[in-house]
Amino acid sequence: MTKQSVSSQAATAQLQTLQQWQRVSPIALLYFCLRLIKAVFGNMAYLAPTLLVFYQGIKRYPGYFALALLAILALLLTIALLRYLAFRFRVTGETVEIRSGVLRKKQLNLPFNRIQNVRLQQPLYYRPTGHLCLQLDTAGSNQQEAQLAALPKALATELQQAIYAVQQLSPHTPTDPEQHHQQNAAKAANNETLLCSRSVGDLVLYGISNNRVMLALGLAAPFYNQLTMILGDLFKRLGLDISHWFNPEQQSWLWLGLAVLAFTMLIMLLITLFSIAASVLSYYQFRLVRSADRYVRRSGLLTRHEISMKPSRLQWIRLQQDWLDKVFGRCNLRYEQVQAPMSAAQSHAEHGKIMVPALPPSEAQQLLSEAYSDQQLPRVRFRPVNWRFVLPSLLLFWLPALGISQWALRPDDALLANLLLPLFVLLLGLLLLRWRRFGYATDDHYLYLRRGVIGVDYFCVPLYKLQQVSRQQHWLMRRARLRHLQLVFASGSLTIPYMPAEDAEQIANDALYQAQSSNKGWM
Amino acid sequence: MDTTTFHNSPVQPEQLPDLQQLDWQPLSPRYSRLALWLNSATSLLLVLLALAFWLQPFWQPSEPNQHILLAFAGLLIAGSLWVTLYCYLAFPRKRYALREHDLSFHSGLWFEKSVTQPILRIQHIELKRGPIERRAGLATLQVFSAGGALHTFEIPGLPLAEAKKIRQFILQHKSSRQHD
Numbered sequence: 164m165t166k167q168s169v170s171s172q173a174a175t176a177q178l179q180t181l182q183q184w185q186r187v188s189p190i191a192l193l194y195f196c197l198r199l200i201k202a203v204f205g206n207m208a209y210l211a212p213t214l215l216v217f218y219q220g221i222k223r224y225p226g227y228f229a230l231a232l233l234a235i236l237a238l239l240l241t242i243a244l245l246r247y248l249a250f251r252f253r254v255t256g257e258t259v260e261i262r263s264g265v266l267r268k269k270q271l272n273l274p275f276n277r278i279q280n281v282r283l284q285q286p287l288y289y290r291p292t293g294h295l296c297l298q299l300d301t302a303g304s305n306q307q308e309a310q311l312a313a314l315p316k317a318l319a320t321e322l323q324q325a326i327y328a329v330q331q332l333s334p335h336t337p338t339d340p341e342q343h344h345q346q347n348a349a350k351a352a353n354n355e356t357l358l359c360s361r362s363v364g365d366l367v368l369y370g371i372s373n374n375r376v377m378l379a380l381g382l383a384a385p386f387y388n389q390l391t392m393i394l395g396d397l398f399k400r401l402g403l404d405i406s407h408w409f410n411p412e413q414q415s416w417l418w419l420g421l422a423v424l425a426f427t428m429l430i431m432l433l434i435t436l437f438s439i440a441a442s443v444l445s446y447y448q449f450r451l452v453r454s455a456d457r458y459v460r461r462s463g464l465l466t467r468h469e470i471s472m473k474p475s476r477l478q479w480i481r482l483q484q485d486w487l488d489k490v491f492g493r494c495n496l497r498y499e500q501v502q503a504p505m506s507a508a509q510s511h512a513e514h515g516k517i518m519v520p521a522l523p524p525s526e527a528q529q530l531l532s533e534a535y536s537d538q539q540l541p542r543v544r545f546r547p548v549n550w551r552f553v554l555p556s557l558l559l560f561w562l563p564a565l566g567i568s569q570w571a572l573r574p575d576d577a578l579l580a581n582l583l584l585p586l587f588v589l590l591l592g593l594l595l596l597r598w599r600r601f602g603y604a605t606d607d608h609y610l611y612l613r614r615g616v617i618g619v620d621y622f623c624v625p626l627y628k629l630q631q632v633s634r635q636q637h638w639l640m641r642r643a644r645l646r647h648l649q650l651v652f653a654s655g656s657l658t659i660p661y662m663p664a665e666d667a668e669q670i671a672n673d674a675l676y677q678a679q680s681s682n683k684g685w686m
Numbered sequence: 687m688d689t690t691t692f693h694n695s696p697v698q699p700e701q702l703p704d705l706q707q708l709d710w711q712p713l714s715p716r717y718s719r720l721a722l723w724l725n726s727a728t729s730l731l732l733v734l735l736a737l738a739f740w741l742q743p744f745w746q747p748s749e750p751n752q753h754i755l756l757a758f759a760g761l762l763i764a765g766s767l768w769v770t771l772y773c774y775l776a777f778p779r780k781r782y783a784l785r786e787h788d789l790s791f792h793s794g795l796w797f798e799k800s801v802t803q804p805i806l807r808i809q810h811i812e813l814k815r816g817p818i819e820r821r822a823g824l825a826t827l828q829v830f831s832a833g834g835a836l837h838t839f840e841i842p843g844l845p846l847a848e849a850k851k852i853r854q855f856i857l858q859h860k861s862s863r864q865h866d
Binding site: 501633638653656668676 | 706
């Protein structure tokens with residue numbers, strides 16, 4: 164206790180030092196540089212096809228290319244240096260003020276109570292000096308986001324505590340006596356209870372089941388030609404004649420099929436290995452803890468990330484099970500909160516969310532019960548939606564695709580047309596499966612939703628968080644007494660299509676009633 | 687304990703709030719007339735443009751292109767007729783409803799949609815008035831919630847006075863709840 168108060172006194176003294184305009188630690192220069200390089204070369208992925216066009220030119224004049232690359236790097240370095248020099252900040256009273264910008268000067272005033280979330284990040288190269296990068300998130304308008312790129316660890320955590328302390332006193336939070344009690348308890352001892360941790364084995368499972376093999380293959384499509392050429396050269400140098408394996412004139416069909424299969428497997432294996440590495444990198448030493456008023460997630464092998472979220476901002480919990488997750492008997496649990504309107508499309512969308520990877524069902528159940536003590540997800544019986552659910556995709560996609568492909572292919576290539584038929588049967592099966600999977604259920608306080616094709620998503624949604632509800636029907640549905648019900652929450656919208664009209668009305672009425680009568684806030 | 691007398695009066699199930707029993711209000715009749723006029727005018731303009739293009743002497747399209755252009759013109763005329771008919775039938779059916787705690791809006795002809803927005807979840811309100819709406823004395827009430835820009839709740843075609851009244855109603859509702 165005494166040690167803590169002494170350290171907190173020392174820390175407030177430290178906070179005093181932030182009252183003057185100052186720069187962040189020089190080590191931030193490295194951070195600025197890397198971020199800039201990442202920004203430039205991250206966008207390079209989009210430019211890659213154009214780069215291919217220049218490929219010949221690069222091959223002809225490698226010297227010039229290297230020079231140009233060097234010049235670009237030097238330019239980036241200079242920009243980073245200028246940005247670093249221009250970035251000044253101070254903390255006065257309960258406001259963070261930031262001045263930045265080389266050509267276009269910007270001043271940002273960020274009162275503590277406007278800051279929704281303070282994220283701490285520790286890239287690998289900050290570890291020797293013990294610095295942290297402090298990200299300040301505000302609600303909604305994301306132009307107002309700010310970061311202090313390098314602060315000494317003690318100072319950063321102290322600032323975080325100070326910001327959170329102001330938030331707890333802000334008048335927006337309801338003065339619930341129980342919560343008050345909790346806050347006091349929190350101030351007495353900053354205790355955190357460990358909710359969940361993940362071992363490397365779990366992360367490997369997550370990496371396998373959540374790899375984006377198909378996505379990676381799709382993204383690599385423009386490079387297939389180059390890739391096969393490079394691979395061909397490589398194998399030829401090793402004394403293997405690959406093209407010989409895949410040549411239908413020299414090999415039997417069986418052998419050809421095996422070769423193609425083996426090749427695909429090899430590529431998938433490589434991508435899966437990458438995926439596992441990525442999973443371990445970002446979730447190493449995963450810890451989900453609950454402090455008095457926040458969920459905090461910490462993880463990362465090279466860069467340590469810390470994300471925190473107030474339980475009141477939680478909109479729903481989503482359990483995700485891809486088909487490989489089903490094989491392993493694992494699922495991923497997502498705490499989903501308010502989506503900043505713009506960030507949804509960006510890669511930053513994941514930042515605000517807490518995801519717990521590769522949970523066995525029992526642990527997922529524990530976490531779910533911890534967040535929503537009265538939920539009954541494991542016990543509810545899901546009700547199906549009407550069979551007309553399959554009609555739109557059947558009539559607008561499946562049937563036309565079948566008709567057109569058969570009409571176009573059958574006269575010329577009956578074999579191919581026949582080969583396509585099982586594919587369409589399979590698609591039909593998937594469509595039907597998607598319909599069977601869709602289920603909804605309610606109890607006194609929650610809506611439960613199950614959806615998916617082979618993988619399954621479960622949603623557990625407290626109804627009082629409702630933002631808006633809408634019901635839709637067209638005249639065919641009116642005759643069958645069906646409705647689409649759309650429930651809008653701050654974390655997104657959920658649609659239950661083709662459900663019985665009475666159920667839709669009842670859920671809509673109930674959700675509205677809970678939102679309006681509970682008087683509980685949504686954030 | 688609370689000092690006020692404790693009530694537990696019986697409630698009939700029919701008395702519970704039900705979206706089926708909303709008291710729908712029509713929009714201003716000027717709104718659907720205006721929409722119809724505007725629509726006919728744009729359609730006419732498009733058809734005239736097509737006609738002008740057809741009759742112009744400077745550039746004669748070749749044989750297959752002519753057919754495509756003809757088909758295009760046919761589509762254009764059919765489309766504008768369809769939209770005008772839709773305007774005529776669907777716009778007068780748009781309606782809204784107010785309750786103590788929420789706003790509802792209903793629209794659509796063969797694809798009907800009713801949206802209900804709890805007032806408690808409203809973040810801010812805007813009265814939007816374009817130049818034509820201003821001339822007609824109409825206003826569009828826009829209501830924003832945390833559901834995102836895609837789910838902005840909107841009641842168009844309100845007489846200005848009525849729109850202002852509704853806005854006032856919403857603002858007062860919010861403030862009274864917050865003082866509770």
